[in-house]
Amino acid sequence: MITRRTTLGLMASALLPGLARAAPEPPFLRPYLRAQALPDLKDRLPKNPRRINLAAMGRQPGKYGGTVRMLIGSQKDIRMMTINGYARLVGYTEDLKFQPDILESFDVQEGRIFTFKIRDGHRWSNGSYLTSEDFRYTWEDVILNKDLRKGGIQRELLANGEGPVFEVIDNLTVRYTWATPNPDFLPGLAAASPVVILMPSAYMRHFHKKYQDDFRLSALMKRYRVKKWADLHIKMSRQYRPENPELPSLDPWIPRTAPPAEQFVFERNPFFHRVDENGLQLPYIDRFLLNISSSEIIAAKTGAGETDLQSTGVDFSDYAFFKDAEKRYPVKVKLWKRTQGSRLALLPNLNCADKVWRDLFWDKRVRRALSLAIDRREINMVSFYGLARESSDTILPESPLFKPEYASAWASHDPDQANALLDEVGLTQRNGDGIRLLPDGREAQIIVETSGESTLETDVLELIKDHWAKVGLALFIKTSQRDVFSSRTMSGEIMMSMWSGLENGVPTADMNPGDLAPSRDDQFQWPSWGMYYLSIEQNGTAPELPEAIRLIDLVKQWRKTANTEERTRIWHEMLEIYTQSVFSIGIVNATLQPVMHSAYIRNIPQQGLYGFVPTCYLGVYMPDTFWYSEEVS
Incomplete structure (x- = not known):
């Protein structure tokens, strides 16, 4: 008797090369095949498709079918299909x-x-x-x-x-x-x-x-x-x-909806180039439905079972709510580790228009004092349940470049040393409330601006406000709009911002170390210097701090070498300069990101590294290999 398992074995023995001659067709495509609108599978695939051996990866080979619902905050977030599809x-x-x-x-x-x-x-x-x-x-x-x-x-x-x-x-x-x-x-x-x-x-x-x-x-x-x-x-x-449904694509799912719309449909690409070890063409899942929702209620809808796969628009603060949802709906929540160098970071604008503050921010003793005054342990316990890692803004242990001294650089809670450093730079005069006075007689008031997109930012800043008050600095919180954030920082209107830290906290030596140097205009601690580099010295202003100049020189050296050992040396010198100079003030990293999904979906890893770079959110974990089972996991 020939069983289904035997049949698959016979098919696997007839590979061309490595692919069954008569692998099953996705049922979703049968209407197109009957209408002869598509060629058979063997004619749709490359002669040598990319074969994914899921069993060797510790995952289950799957089966065709199913629709995944996702929530997005705006039309532009259809880009998540390109990022997560990761072709x-x-x-x-x-x-x-x-x-x-x-x-x-x-x-x-x-x-x-x-x-x-x-x-x-x-x-x-x-x-x-x-x-x-x-x-x-x-x-x-x-x-x-x-x-x-x-x-x-x-x-x-x-x-x-x-x-x-x-x-x-x-x-x-x-x-x-x-x-x-x-x-x-x-x-x-x-x-x-x-x-x-x-x-x-x-x-x-x-x-x-x-x-x-x-x-x-x-x-x-x-x-x-x-x-x-x-x-x-x-x-x-x-x-x-992907706003043009007519544009030919190589992604696993292709768009079927042109904007504007409230729901965007993506369907399987019948010519996608990957197959599993049984000869089944990936992706397993037929369709994604991306529904636009207000960003403020994505977490609530996720916890109410209105999505089948959700990682964007939700945060660790939603975790307890999601765990409770597991009792009511067939859903599962996993916690992945975010890849940012710091979940939140304070970025003193070294290009701010206020000359008095600019001169102070240029002094590394001031930046170090601001960092030492922060009680990261309290923030970790209050905002992250003690599950994050208190650290400067630097790379994570998952990076082969990690050294403990980078994480600990000026990241301990030492208000006495912070006070001593501020006295050393000349901020010795205080008013009746204990707030230090600037050289021009003004109170030392630091206005920190946020994008206003998360209560986490303001909650953490309220804690830091108390920490800085103990060293004679007044902190004021101001919310801004993301769309104008960059231009206002570039013009020097923002003196300090709260944003995420290093974008890529898990680099290898073969990845560009530009995050550590003024190389882009969206680096809020030195936007004008970053624009100078980005525009090949046509716009912005040239860096003036010796450490910043050295960082740029090292980036240029990195770009000229093909030697991994030399690239590694450059990375370590840059990490040493960046963390010792405290160009960004990190708070905690290795924070956890909920990944909520239907309990029927298989092959979503229990643990992963979650970030825009380098893992492309879900991308490197290959959502085209996720599949629907008939049983709850």
């Missing part, structure tokens, strides 16, 4: 090593020559083949087109200020060659918001002036309500925020 040319493994994903293979020589091999027979979601022409079109007709890239080539595609030489080797092979090493290239491709070097050329030509006649292009511009052909091309090509 990348090159991606991270769970232990943060590079692996080919969409690509069949990649080869790197001297850290500067990157050769990419495309999977033979790989198709876009509309059935058109993925070839080297798609890479050529993206490089020559998009990236090098001044109308489409007015800001020039992205920094991740520059090495020593120069772009690569691009070559088409054959129909399935392309090469990017720089004169010097480019260590940002692979991390850029593996990122949550990846560097785009691949577009579906056959589709995008319809919106490019080089390939479309002027009459038709004008009609398309009118239809999509744009004034320039470049705006049309950009609008129709967005991959990160």
Whole structure:
């Protein structure tokens, strides 16, 4: 007698290569197959699909079917499907090593020559083949087109200020060659918001002036309500925020809803390139429904069983409520570890417009005093039930670069030393309430601004307010809007902000250490200096503090080396400077993030690292391998 298990074994013995000739089709696609709107599975997959051995990963091979409901706070959050879907040319493994994903293979020589091999027979979601022409079109007709890239080539595609030489080797092979090493290239491709070097050329030509006649292009511009052909091309090509259902995709689920809408539908990509060990095409789950809800009530709806998979819009403060929901609904809640260097951090604006405060913030003794005055133990117990780790803003033990001294740098509670440091810088005069006086006679009042999106921020600041009062500093809390936060910080209007700490708290030496240096304009402790670096010295202002200048020099050194040992040395020097200088004041890290899901869904890890970078929230844990069981776990 032939059982289902035997049948799967017979199928597995007929692999081409590694794939069954007659693997079961997803029932969801049967109407398309009956209508001959889709080819059979063997013709939809690459000749060598990416095969995921779930049993070897300690997970269960699954079965097809099911719909997942998720809640999002706004239309722009449909990007979560791109982040969590995590289909990348090159991606991270769970232990943060590079692996080919969409690509069949990649080869790197001297850290500067990157050769990419495309999977033979790989198709876009509309059935058109993925070839080297798609890479050529993206490089020559998009990236090098001044109308489409007015800001020039992205920094991740520059090495020593120069772009690569691009070559088409054959129909399935392309090469990017720089004169010097480019260590940002692979991390850029593996990122949550990846560097785009691949577009579906056959589709995008319809919106490019080089390939479309002027009459038709004008009609398309009118239809999509744009004034320039470049705006049309950009609008129709967005991959990160998938608003165009017609745009061919390589993601596991593809959009079926155009904005505006209150619910966004994503359905399985019939040409997705991954299979499991039994030959079943991934993803297992057929459909995602993303429902827009007010951010303030996402947690309440999650606890009421109105979502099947939820990690965004909820926080550790909701955990007890979610655990109680397990008693009422078939749901489970898991706790993953957030990857930020600090869950919350205070960021003195070294570019603030108030010269008196700017001079004080430039003095590391002041920054150290502010840090030493904080009672992190109290904050941990009150706001995180003692489950977080009291630390400076630095990397986590899960990073191979971690050293305990980075975490402890100026992070103990020592108000006596804090008072001594503030006296040492000359803030010795106080008013009748014990508040120190600035050199110009004003009271030492520090206004800390938050985005107002979380009560956690204000709760923690209320505690810090008492801590700082004991060393003669007055703290005032002011809420701001996220949309204007960056511009107000850049102009110097915000003297100090509360935000999250280092974005990537679990780096390897092969990841860019730019978080530790003024390298971006959204780093609120030095936005103008960050803009100077980001704009290649065209905007913003040059750093003036020696430590900040050294950090920038080290980032530049890191970008020029292909040697892992040298990159490791650079990382450690930067971590030492950053933590000793207290450029951001960390409070606690390794905080816990609830991941709520239906009790019928399998393969969601009990533990994980949760962050935008480098794990792409759920992304590296492969939601395409999640599946519905008929039994509650």
